[in-house]
Amino acid sequence: MNKIRVLLIASLLSGSLAQAQTKRIFSESAAAKEQRMAWWTNDRFGMFIHWGIYSMAARHEWVKHNEHMTNEEYQKYFNFFNPDEFDPTTWAKQAKAAGMKYAVLTTKHHDGFCLFDSKFTDYKATNTPAHRDLVREYVNAFRAQGLKVGFYYSLLDWHHPDYTMDDVHPLTQTDTSQANYDKLNKGRDMRKYRQYLRDQITELLTNYGKIDVLWLDWTWGKESKRGKHAEDWGAVELIKLVKKLQPGILVNNRLGLDDYEDGGDFVTPEQVSTAELAKYRGKTWETCQTFSGSWGYYRDENTWKTDHQLLDLLITSTANGGNLILNVGPTARGEFDYRAKNALDSLSYWMHANSRAIYNCTYAPDEYKVPENTRLTYNKATRRLYVHLMEYPEGHTLVLPGYKDKIKYVQFLHDASEIKSKSEGDDVTLFLPERKPTIAIPVIEIILK
Ligand code: GLC
Numbered sequence: 177m178n179k180i181r182v183l184l185i186a187s188l189l190s191g192s193l194a195q196a197q198t199k200r201i202f203s204e205s206a207a208a209k210e211q212r213m214a215w216w217t218n219d220r221f222g223m224f225i226h227w228g229i230y231s232m233a234a235r236h237e238w239v240k241h242n243e244h245m246t247n248e249e250y251q252k253y254f255n256f257f258n259p260d261e262f263d264p265t266t267w268a269k270q271a272k273a274a275g276m277k278y279a280v281l282t283t284k285h286h287d288g289f290c291l292f293d294s295k296f297t298d299y300k301a302t303n304t305p306a307h308r309d310l311v312r313e314y315v316n317a318f319r320a321q322g323l324k325v326g327f328y329y330s331l332l333d334w335h336h337p338d339y340t341m342d343d344v345h346p347l348t349q350t351d352t353s354q355a356n357y358d359k360l361n362k363g364r365d366m367r368k369y370r371q372y373l374r375d376q377i378t379e380l381l382t383n384y385g386k387i388d389v390l391w392l393d394w395t396w397g398k399e400s401k402r403g404k405h406a407e408d409w410g411a412v413e414l415i416k417l418v419k420k421l422q423p424g425i426l427v428n429n430r431l432g433l434d435d436y437e438d439g440g441d442f443v444t445p446e447q448v449s450t451a452e453l454a455k456y457r458g459k460t461w462e463t464c465q466t467f468s469g470s471w472g473y474y475r476d477e478n479t480w481k482t483d484h485q486l487l488d489l490l491i492t493s494t495a496n497g498g499n500l501i502l503n504v505g506p507t508a509r510g511e512f513d514y515r516a517k518n519a520l521d522s523l524s525y526w527m528h529a530n531s532r533a534i535y536n537c538t539y540a541p542d543e544y545k546v547p548e549n550t551r552l553t554y555n556k557a558t559r560r561l562y563v564h565l566m567e568y569p570e571g572h573t574l575v576l577p578g579y580k581d582k583i584k585y586v587q588f589l590h591d592a593s594e595i596k597s598k599s600e601g602d603d604v605t606l607f608l609p610e611r612k613p614t615i616a617i618p619v620i621e622i623i624l625k
Contacts, residue, residue, distance in 0.1 A: 199436045201412060202419065213441060213460065215324065216389070216426055218536045219277035220494050221527075224328070224464055224503035225267070225314075226471035228285045229253035229304070231508040237472030240287050240334055244349045247335055254289065258305035262510025264317035270512060272321050274520045275527030275534070280326035280391045280501060281314050283380055285472075286344075288335030296375045299335055315384045326389030327380050331373065331409050331431070338369040343402040357402075370410045374417060381421040390418055390425055391444075395432030406432035415439065428462070442499075450492040457539060462499035465489055467519050473505040480515055483522040487617050490523070490534065491564045495551040497538040526616055529590035533562035533619045545577045562589065563620040568612040574620075579604040582625055589619040 204212075226237055232253045233239040240250050271279055284290045290300040292311035301310045311327075318325050333339045334346050341348050341357045341364075348357065381387055395411070397403015406412070411431040418427055426441045433439020442460040445452065453463065468480045481489075486502065493500040502523075504516045512520070527534070533553050540546075540554035540561055549567040554560070563574070576583075580602045586595040596607045612618065 200438050201415060201433070201436050202438050204438065209438075209441070212424060213426060216278070216442075216499065217460070217538075219324070220499050220534050220537070221274075221276050221490060222278040222280060222324075222326070222389075222462075222499065222501040223271040223274075223276040224471070224501045225279060225281045226285065226328075226473075226503055226505045227310075227510075228282055228287065228291065228472065229257045229289045229508075230285065230287055231473040231506065232257060234473050234475040234508070236470045236474055236477075237282075237285055237287075237505075239472075241344055241346045241349065244346050246347070250287065250335075254299070254304055256305065257301070257508065259310070259506075259508060259510030261507075262306075262310065262313070264310075264314045265320070267314075267504075267506070267512065268318045268321035268323055270517070270520050271318075272323060274523040275531050276323070276502070277535075278324035278326055278388060279314075279318050280328050280389055281311065282328045282330070283311050284330050284333070284376070285328075286330045286332040286334055286393075288330075288333040288339075290376070292380065294376055294379055296372055296379070297336075311380075312384065319385075324388040325384075325386075326391060326426075327387055328391040328393060329377065329380065330393050331395065332393070332404070333369070333372075336369055336372060337363075338365045338367075338372070340364045340366050340369075340408075341402075342404050343397065343400070348402075366408055370408075373409060373414060377414065377418060378421065381418060381425070387422055387425055389427075390422075391428045392430050393428075394430040398432075404432075411439075412436075450488050453492050453496045453498065456498055457496050459498075461497075462501050463489070463493055464501045464503065466503045466505075467516055471503050471505055473507050473513065480519070483519065483616060486519060486523060487526055488566065491551050491553065491566075491617065494534050494537050494553045495539055495564070522616070529615055530617075530619045532560075533564065533589055533621070537562065544579070544582070547574055547576055550574075559624045561622040561624055563622065565618045565620065568618070569608065572608040572610050574606040574608060576604040576606065576622075578602045579622075583622055584625050585623040587621050588613065589621040590615050595620060 230237045230239050236242060283292050288299055290297060293302045293309040294300050315325050341360050347360055395404055395406060409431060411433050415431060429440025429443045442462050445456060445463045447465055448463060468477045470477050490500050504512050507513055537553040537555050540552040544552060544561060546552050551564045553562040580599045583604060586597055586606060587593060598605050
């Protein structure tokens with residue numbers, strides 16, 4: 177990863193952990209917010225989909241930036257984009273089988289290409305050989321499968337003629353001089369671009385029925401003239417527009433409105449390790465993660481997370497009271513490649529057996545100590561505690577420290593088979609089968625008193 181990306185990610189993370197602010201844009205009460213977000217906090221698990229003409233380059237969705245391409249050089253992807261295998265019903269079924277309850281699709285990424293039919297640009301799927309509004313098909317298919325539907329929309333736009341230069345724009349990468357900025361900015365007008373943002377957001381939030389999530393991306397460089405700031409987007413007006421058009425919608429925190437308590441509904445730690453997730457407890461958060469190192473389809477990228485790592489992310493997110501949105505980068509033909517399919521299949525297998533330890537769950541109250549090499553999730557309504565065996569205990573016994581008099585019944589979750597136990601002092605010892613069940617991370621369900 178290059179230096180600038182590291183800096184950008186660091187700025188996103190620090191932004192998300194900024195001090196609680198008292199300024200407000202809306203007058204919604206905490207209880208009303210909790211109610212509006214209840215489906216999302218209960219569902220815990222979503223699918224991110226990064227798809228666009230960069231999928232053809234198949235070497236990162238930032239390819240235009242990484243390779244400093246001009247609009248002309250990038251145009252070939254537009255001219256030949258023809259996703260002949262695109263079948264969003266298959267995508268939706270794959271997401272649903274993996275236990276994902278909502279999805280967020282890139283309607284426009286930083287390259288400015290729109291998967292939807294917008295009146296305000298020609299740079300859209302309907303003008304490529306695809307000839308269709310791909311967003312509409314996604315919305316219909318995912319909704320029909322009972323999934324909640326979200327839109328990702330890039331605030332950046334490396335194609336729009338009014339979008340001004342900044343330190344990540346593809347055209348500023350080789351010549352960072354002010355003279356180059358001035359030359360390139362001639363005739364560009366962010367006021368017009370702000371109107372374009374409002375117009376497209378209006379289209380997305382009026383033409384496709386109820387939209388559950390809007391994922392806006394992103395704002396950076398608070399201290400720098402070469403970043404983009406809330407004022408560049410007209411962020412306050414924009415979020416007001418969003419909530420006016422879709423009062424029930426959830427909006428992420430990347431508009432740069434960190435000075436406001438309600439400048440976003442949830443924070444978005446990106447590609448963080450499981451060890452870091454604990455510090456988000458008490459906030460409303462969703463970690464976004466890739467299967468491999470890239471969001472867009474990347475043919476030759478081979479650092480794919482293992483099935484165990486993916487499960488760890490899901491479990492550890494729930495165990496710290498947050499959501500996981502896991503990304504798939506479909507190919508330019510419109511399919512999930514075999515590596516993504518395999519990963520989703522393994523999640524499906526685990527979720528079929530163990531989703532009860534994820535949905536409607538959060539971290540356990542402090543009185544329940546975390547046994548060695550496990551994570552705890554907890555369903556408040558059913559008073560069930562879930563012990564995730566991250567490593568199968570040696571000697572096949574597990575000590576639950578201080579659990580005496582807290583337990584009614586114990587079983588494996590995947591097959592509801594009884595687990596015998598014995599109290600010793602304040603602790604309870606569980607007697608597990610000698611052989612680890614054929615579940616990557618087995619879960620013990622404790623029915624609490
Ligand atoms: C970053 C990247 C982008 C990706 C997003 C997902 O901000 O710019 O490529 O879409 O994160 O979280």
